[in-house]
Amino acid sequence: MSNASAQAASPPWDEASITEIRRDMMRFARMRLRDSGAAEDMVQEALMAAMKSAKGFAGRSTFKTWIFAILRNKIIDHIRTSAREISGSDLVGRAGGDAELADFDVLFDQRGFWNSDDRPETWADPEASFEQDAFWTVFDTCMNNLPEHIARVYTMRELLELDTAEICAELGITNNNCFVILHRARLGLRECLENRWFQGEVR
Amino acid sequence: MKMMNCRDAAQLMSERYERTLSLRERLSLRVHTAMCDGCSNYGKHLDVLRQATARLREGKTGGDH
Numbered sequence: 295m296s297n298a299s300a301q302a303a304s305p306p307w308d309e310a311s312i313t314e315i316r317r318d319m320m321r322f323a324r325m326r327l328r329d330s331g332a333a334e335d336m337v338q339e340a341l342m343a344a345m346k347s348a349k350g351f352a353g354r355s356t357f358k359t360w361i362f363a364i365l366r367n368k369i370i371d372h373i374r375t376s377a378r379e380i381s382g383s384d385l386v387g388r389a390g391g392d393a394e395l396a397d398f399d400v401l402f403d404q405r406g407f408w409n410s411d412d413r414p415e416t417w418a419d420p421e422a423s424f425e426q427d428a429f430w431t432v433f434d435t436c437m438n439n440l441p442e443h444i445a446r447v448y449t450m451r452e453l454l455e456l457d458t459a460e461i462c463a464e465l466g467i468t469n470n471n472c473f474v475i476l477h478r479a480r481l482g483l484r485e486c487l488e489n490r491w492f493q494g495e496v497r
Numbered sequence: 498m499k500m501m502n503c504r505d506a507a508q509l510m511s512e513r514y515e516r517t518l519s520l521r522e523r524l525s526l527r528v529h530t531a532m533c534d535g536c537s538n539y540g541k542h543l544d545v546l547r548q549a550t551a552r553l554r555e556g557k558t559g560g561d562h
Contacts, residue, residue: 318556325553362556399504406502413535420545430558433549452550458515469516477511484542 315358316341319365321430325437326369326449336372340365370454373446374464398478401485412485417492429491436486440479447472448479501529506536510543 316337323333344361401412408414423429437445450461462472501509506529509522518526530537552558 315556318558321558322553322556358556362554366554402502402504406504408503408535414538414542416538417542417545420548424549424552424558427558433553452547453553455554473512473515474508476515477508480511480543480546481507483546484539487546488542 312341315361318358319362321434322362322453323365323369325434326453327372328438328442328445332372336365336368340368366454370456373450373454398481401481414484415488415493417488423491432487432491436483436490439486440482444475444479444482447475448483451476501525503529503533503536503539506530506533507539510536510540514543514547 319337319340320333323336324330327333327336340361343364344357401409403409437449440448447461447465450456450464451458456464458469458472458476462469465472467475506526509518509526512518530540
């Protein structure tokens with residue numbers, strides 16, 4: 295470690311910024327992996343890899359973008375490996391399960407219109423919410439509340455930016471199934487954010 | 498054209514991030530959201546989710562930026 299720190303005497307590597315970057319990386323990794331042990335490992339590996347070749351980075355923001363790119367690739371590899379352990383049919387079966395359908399259907403009445411309690415309200419100033427740590431804690435909680443296979447597909451799509459075709463191929467499910475799973479992820483996440491964050495804001 | 502319900506509208510609003518909607522789908526969606534505040538909000542909220550996940554990708558979460 296001392297060797298690496300010495301090598302990394304260039305700007306991005308002062309103690310305060312490492313602590314901060316590490317915190318952001320942990321949040322980034324935890325949200326994608328759920329398994330905090332694995333998240334910790336990925337962050338550690340990414341930091342080590344970055345430290346080895348950090349010299350070329352003058353600006354902190356470039357550095358941050360770069361180190362997150364390393365982390366992202368490590369997480370994608372990890373998810374790909376573990377995705378193979380879940381069979382596609384299992385995913386599809388659970389996605390189409392009746393219990394779960396009912397869960398999401400409960401937002402709508404019999405004719406398919408929003409129930410009055412669940413009708414999306416106006417959200418005040420999301421940009422301002424983004425600036426608050428508490429918002430990201432809620433976001434994290436809401437991601438964790440999604441059924442695991444739904445969160446996994448959503449993560450691959452939105453946080454790792456894989457395209458739908460690639461995700462489907464990876465998980466062995468049809469495009470249509472992917473769409474439905476992503477739709478449910480958005481329904482669930484939106485509902486949770488409204489209940490736990492945006493509704494409280496308008497007090 | 499039969500009036501689309503909110504459940505179908507919500508699904509299409511999600512799918513438009515994944516594929517190009519047909520002209521017919523876009524039109525019925527537009528007609529529906531013009532008359533439905535809930536779905537009009539829903540569409541905006543999905544954009545907020547997009548912005549939030551973009552921030553997460555870049556590690557820009559929290560008040561220190």
